[in-house]
Amino acid sequence: MSKAQDGQDKDAMIDPLRMWREWFVKSEKTWSDALTDIMGDDRFSKGMGRYMQEALHTHRMFSESMAQYLANLNIPSRADILDLGDRLGQIEDALASIQIELRAQRARLASLGSGAPAAADGDSERKPSRTKRPPPRDA
Amino acid sequence: MKRATAKQKTLPAKPQIRDDELESRVKHVVSRTLSRNIPGLPQLDTELDVGPTPKEVVYTKLTSRLYHYKPLVDEIYRVPVLIVMSPVARGYILDLAKGQSLVEYLLLQGHDVYMIDWMPPRREHASVTLSDLVETIIAECIEQIRADSGEPDVTLIGYCMGGVLAAMYTALEPDGPVKNLACFTTPVNSEGMVLYKKWVEAKAFDIDMLVDQLGNIPSDMVNASIQVLRPLQQSANEMKLLNNVDNDAFVKAHLRFSRWAADQLAVPGEVARELVKEFLRGNKLVKKEYRIGNRLVDLGKIRVPFLHVAAEYDHIVPPAASRDLVALIGSKDKQEIVVKGGHVSLVAGGNAVYRLWPQLDRWLAERGI
Numbered sequence: 001m002s003k004a005q006d007g008q009d010k011d012a013m014i015d016p017l018r019m020w021r022e023w024f025v026k027s028e029k030t031w032s033d034a035l036t037d038i039m040g041d042d043r044f045s046k047g048m049g050r051y052m053q054e055a056l057h058t059h060r061m062f063s064e065s066m067a068q069y070l071a072n073l074n075i076p077s078r079a080d081i082l083d084l085g086d087r088l089g090q091i092e093d094a095l096a097s098i099q100i101e102l103r104a105q106r107a108r109l110a111s112l113g114s115g116a117p118a119a120a121d122g123d124s125e126r127k128p129s130r131t132k133r134p135p136p137r138d139a
Numbered sequence: 140m141k142r143a144t145a146k147q148k149t150l151p152a153k154p155q156i157r158d159d160e161l162e163s164r165v166k167h168v169v170s171r172t173l174s175r176n177i178p179g180l181p182q183l184d185t186e187l188d189v190g191p192t193p194k195e196v197v198y199t200k201l202t203s204r205l206y207h208y209k210p211l212v213d214e215i216y217r218v219p220v221l222i223v224m225s226p227v228a229r230g231y232i233l234d235l236a237k238g239q240s241l242v243e244y245l246l247l248q249g250h251d252v253y254m255i256d257w258m259p260p261r262r263e264h265a266s267v268t269l270s271d272l273v274e275t276i277i278a279e280c281i282e283q284i285r286a287d288s289g290e291p292d293v294t295l296i297g298y299c300m301g302g303v304l305a306a307m308y309t310a311l312e313p314d315g316p317v318k319n320l321a322c323f324t325t326p327v328n329s330e331g332m333v334l335y336k337k338w339v340e341a342k343a344f345d346i347d348m349l350v351d352q353l354g355n356i357p358s359d360m361v362n363a364s365i366q367v368l369r370p371l372q373q374s375a376n377e378m379k380l381l382n383n384v385d386n387d388a389f390v391k392a393h394l395r396f397s398r399w400a401a402d403q404l405a406v407p408g409e410v411a412r413e414l415v416k417e418f419l420r421g422n423k424l425v426k427k428e429y430r431i432g433n434r435l436v437d438l439g440k441i442r443v444p445f446l447h448v449a450a451e452y453d454h455i456v457p458p459a460a461s462r463d464l465v466a467l468i469g470s471k472d473k474q475e476i477v478v479k480g481g482h483v484s485l486v487a488g489g490n491a492v493y494r495l496w497p498q499l500d501r502w503l504a505e506r507g508i
Contacts, residue, residue, distance in 0.1 A: 021378040028375035035370045040337050049343025056352050086261045096199045103195070128210045130217040130290065132249040134504035 189395060190231040192243045197253075198283045202226070202264050202407065203276045205283060206254045211246040216507035218318050219251040219288045223277065225299035227361050227406055230256035232399050232487050233298070239392070241486055241496060248500045250507065253284050255301070257404055265354035265408040269304075270432045272410070277308045281316055292318035294507060298486065299324055299456060303424070306438055306464070307431055313440040319506045321446040321499070322464060324456045324482055327438075329422045331460030334368060339419045346415040350408040362403045369454045373400075392489070400483075425463060438464070444472040444506050448495060450485040451477055474502070 038044060063078075070077045198205035222242075224230040233254070234242040245252050255276065260267065281293050295317050297305030302325025309317045329336050338344055349356070366373060376397065383389040406414075423429040429436040445468045449461050458477070465475045478485055478494045485495060 018382060021382055025375045025378050025382075028371045029369075032369045032371045036334055036368065039367065040334050042337075042341075045337050045341040046343050048338060049341045049345070053343065053345060053348065056348060060352060082262065086263065089258075089261045093199060096196050096204070100197060100199065103197075128213050128215045128251075130215055130251070130288075132214045132216045132504075133508060134216075134501070 189236065189399070190234045191237050192234050192240055192246065194254075197287060198280055200276055200279065201267055201271060202258045202260045203272075203280070204256045204258060205280045206230075206256060207284075207287065208242055208246055208252045208254070210251060211243070212249050215249045215251045216504060217290060218292045218294050218507040219253060219284050219290060220245065220294045220296060220503060220507070221280065221284055222252065222254040223295060223297040223301035223305045224254060224256050225301045226257045226272065226304070226410065227300060227404050228298075229399060229402050229404065230254050232483060235395050235399070235487055236391075239395075239487065239489070239492075241491070241499075244492065244496050245500065245503070248504070250500075250503060251288060253280070255280055259358065259404050260355045260407045262354050265350075267407040268409045269307075269413050273304050273307045273311065273431050277304060278312075281308075285316060292316055294319040294321070294503060296321045297323065297325060299482070300326070303327070303418075306441065306468075307429075307436050309441050309443065310436050310438050311431060311434055313442060317443055319444045319446075319503070320441060320468075320470075321448070321502070323448045323486060324450055324453055324461060325447065325464055326456045326460040327424045327467060328460050328463045329419045329425075331457050331462075332419070333457075335364075335419055339415050346412055350412045354408050356406040356408065356411045358403045358405045361406060362401060365403065365455060372454075373397075396483070396487075425467070438467040439469040441468045442470050445470040445474070446499075446502050447473075447475045448485065448499070449475065449477045450480045450482055452480060453482045453485070455482040 039048075067077045067079065193209040194206040195209070196204050197207045222230075222233065224233070234240040237243065242252055242254065284293055285291060293316050295305040295309060297303065297320075302322030305320060306322055306325065306327075309315070309320050326332060339346070376393070380390065380393050383393075417423050417429060421428070424436065424438070427435070427437050427439070445465070447461070447465050447468075449456075449458050451458070453461075462475075465473055476495070476498055480488055480490065480494065485491060
């Protein structure tokens with residue numbers, strides 16, 4: 001046994017938590033498979049479906065009552081925050097479209113030889129040639 | 140008195156430090172002191188440099204973004220490559236870090252790489268359908284690439300559900316611009332997705348109620364539905380992290396992966412409804428009954444060179460769910476590569492650079508001229 005191995009074994013001996021963790025990592029797949037077998041059972045599937053329905057029902061009741069409550073307190077609800085997020089997303093989309101359009105216009109102008117810079121970042125839009133061939137099979 | 144005044148005049152002016160400069164200096168000193176004294180602390184930086192390969196957005200519509208990665212070599216293959224990401228996963232898994240990036244690897248081998256990445260759907264996107272993704276977004280992205288590159292042909296690569304979208308498009312446009320098609324771990328047979336199939340077939344599972352009430356399927360729910368396929372894997376990964384906490388490279392890679400794994404996307408409601416009813420319950424892709432818009436998707440109509448890459452230990456798309464794909468495709472030039480690894484490590488793991496990437500490069504190179 002090499003010295004390095006010897007050292008590792010000693011470390012393992014004095015660190016039971018590490019040994020346990022290593023055992024857990026090695027046996028994880030077996031435990032996971034056992035759990036997924038249980039979850040694949042018909043009764044589990046039915047139970048999960050029912051739980052989901054109940055959770056959705058509760059979610060609806062709670063969000064409706066909370067929305068009214070928050071509105072009375074003049075506090076934004078989650079839906080209000082999502083509205084803001086949606087509007088920010090729309091602005092981001094619009095900015096991306098403008099950026100794309102500007103790049104296209106710049107490329108068009110450059111191709112017309114108007115002297116406009118090819119790229120905003122000063123990077124010349126030198127396109128690589130599309131002539132590459134695959135290397136020989138035995139290379 | 141006069142001498143004293145002269146002395147005062149020769150004194151250098153006291154440097155004025157701006158508040159923001161002072162703040163940044165203090166931050167620097169504190170962070171340097173902590174980094175020197177607590178090993179591994181820099182790895183906890185949340186600003187990990189994911190998606191580092193330079194790119195630009197060339198198209199956007201609904202939840203999609205089309206990136207064009209800037210070429211890294213002077214000579215490239217004629218046919219541009221379009222990667223279609225899964226609509227439930229972030230595209231940066233294929234460009235995780237410098238040296239751990241499929242995109243960077245392909246660019247260095249001389250491929251012109253584009254990618255359709257998906258953004259989190261907003262409430263207005265709840266009505267987006269699979270037809271929008273396939274017939275509108277992929278079709279328009281390909282047109283954009285053809286205009287951008289000046290080439291009539293495109294090679295499509297789809298990852299996971301992105302592979303389903305890419306295969307659907309190619310089947311609907313058999314005489315279209317797709318020159319080659321490669322799919323990674325692409326599910327086609329829902330009988331192979333045992334747990335999902337069991338759950339969605341239970342009468343108590345009401346997808347209509349779920350979509351009608353929530354609009355989009357939240358990312359937490361998507362994440363949970365993936366985690367549940369191997370419930371203790373995340374805990375095991377944390378154990379591995381503890382066992383390797385003094386290995387900086389391991390810690391950094393682990394944090395990048397775990398952040399991506401937790402960063403799943405919400406799914407547009409109508410897409411989820413369709414996937415549950417048509418794909419999971421109906422298994423219509425295999426039965427050749429799947430309709431996109433008014434058109435029937437027959438994978439047998441695909442005649443272009445085809446490559447399927449599957450992972451031996453994939454628990455998300457098990458081989459039983461993907462292996463029928465090769466048989467369903469009508470191409471004469473078709474090939475399947477089964478690589479050791481899981482669903483994600485297949486394309487982005489430390490060994491992908493030896494196992495998969497060179498084989499993919501060779502396949503693309505021979506068909507990209």
